[in-house]
Amino acid sequence: MSLIYKSENMVSINNHKYAVVIAARNESNVIGHLIESIKKQKYPSNLLDIFVVADNCTDNTQEVARKAGAVVFERFNKQRVGKGYALDYAFKIIKSKFNHYDGYFIFDADNLLDENYIAEMNKVFDNDYKIITSYRNSKNYDTNWISAGYSLWFLREARFLNNSRMILKTGCAVSGTGFLVHDDIIEKNNGWKHHLLTEDIEFSIDNAIQGELIGYCDKAKIYDEQPYDFEQSWNQRLRWAKGFYQVFANYGFDLIKGIFKNKSFCCYDMFMTVMPAMIISILSAVTNLIFLTYALVNIEVSPMIVQETTSAIIMSFANFYLVIFVLGLLTTISEWKQIRATAKKKILYTFTFPIFIFTYVPISIVALFKKIEWKPITHSVVKTIEEVR
Structure with missing residues (x-):
């Protein structure tokens, strides 16, 4: 489908006010470059606020993030561990103490954004999509066969799955990082309610059941780091596999x-x-x-x-x-x-x-x-957006 047809070129009338939410655990090596790439966006800076959840950090992630210009929340909870809990913690504070936002961008600390990322996502958002995912590329495709394997999988997902779904208007799926959520969704869910091992696919499945179609923006490009150590890759994909089983068990009948x-x-x-x-x-x-x-x-x-x-x-x-x-x-x-x-x-x-x-x-x-628990992934590929492009 996507080899023959192109997705619709959308335009925006309104520039919306967004909060960027980043869950970070011991990410002092990379989080500064992410925030820098956000500040370089070709989008009105007065319509963007950056929030970082320093989640159970033992390094100086919070210091690096504050110095780069983000509002930082420090969270310490060894029982409720994982990105979903960190996001929920952030949303609860933002909703109670800060100004109203039309939508929320969710990124991982190792991400880098193309300078037009938010402007392009805003176009799709302004065309009544309440959840939007983006084109996912890699910072380190060429490290080895493992990082390349991940990268090809996500490129295939973006080009041939989500892009085709968007052309057919059948509803896309959020994959890990780099997506935008309307305030209505966060309000309806009273924060972030998805806490299975793969909270991204759980979020996608739940919204499919609710009849909320997820959009896709092929012009909004994000770069993230892929694991290149086999042990780390094994642990991450073990969590993903277990998470898919959990999602199927919890949502299969409703689907x-x-x-x-x-x-x-x-x-x-x-x-x-x-x-x-x-x-x-x-x-x-x-x-x-x-x-x-x-x-x-x-x-x-x-x-x-x-x-x-x-x-x-x-x-x-x-x-x-x-x-x-x-x-x-x-x-x-x-x-x-x-x-x-x-x-x-x-x-x-x-x-x-x-x-x-x-x-x-x-x-x-x-x-x-095997019983699987969430484990953090170490990010060590330190690049600026200029180096990646």
Whole structure:
């Protein structure tokens, strides 16, 4: 869809007043550059206020943020841990002690904004979208195959999923960071009420059920840091996998009701997004392995079963690799100019992309049985917006 059609060019009549809300935990290395990129926006500065929640920080994040020009709230709570609780804490204070805002931008401390980001988001906001997500790019695509795997996945999500949804006007999905929420939504929810391990997809699913279509702005570009250490990547994606299971368990039935009762394609789309299809694939692979093991034990009487089962397993892996490779290739070609890497690395990481996705298989299995708690991700890629662009 997005390869053929372009999303609507929107214009704004009004410049709205926004609060920028940033949840940060030990982010002194990067938060100053985010605030700097916000202050460089081509948007009236008197219509932007920046708030930072220094959440259980043990470094000088609060000092760096204040020095950069943000209003800082310090929060210390070791029981209610996670971004959702930090956001709710911030909204409660902002709503009670500060001026009225039309909407709230939500960023992570490692983000950097293109200078036109807020002006472009304002155009979509002024066209009656109450929740808007944006184009997500990477600060460190070229670090290694892990960071490139993340980056390609988010670029694919922006270009081929959310952009297509926006063209069809079926409702998009918020992914992690870089989105705008109308004050009406925050008021209705009495702050931020989503506290599962993946609060972003929970937020998207809840609004789909409520009939609130999420918009997308392809011209608003945000850059964030992707993990490049496998252990850190494992822990993060383990939380994501567990979070998807939580969302499916908590909202799956309501999504089904929305599909049939409200005839909502958005509910169908979100149901297919959170449905644990990986488990079905794993069960299929395990079934083939069981047959193969049986055949190997009884190879004298079942050589044909060995051959057929082995072929089935090999073909399953080959098909998986090919499908994911094509997705990565299409994304690389369509977003070639947006990817910050040499041509050699762009090509190389297209081939490693299926391997990155395949590592979700053991992660999905472990997430089924292991108790997962939110853990902070260390951000160490220190770049200005000028360096990234």
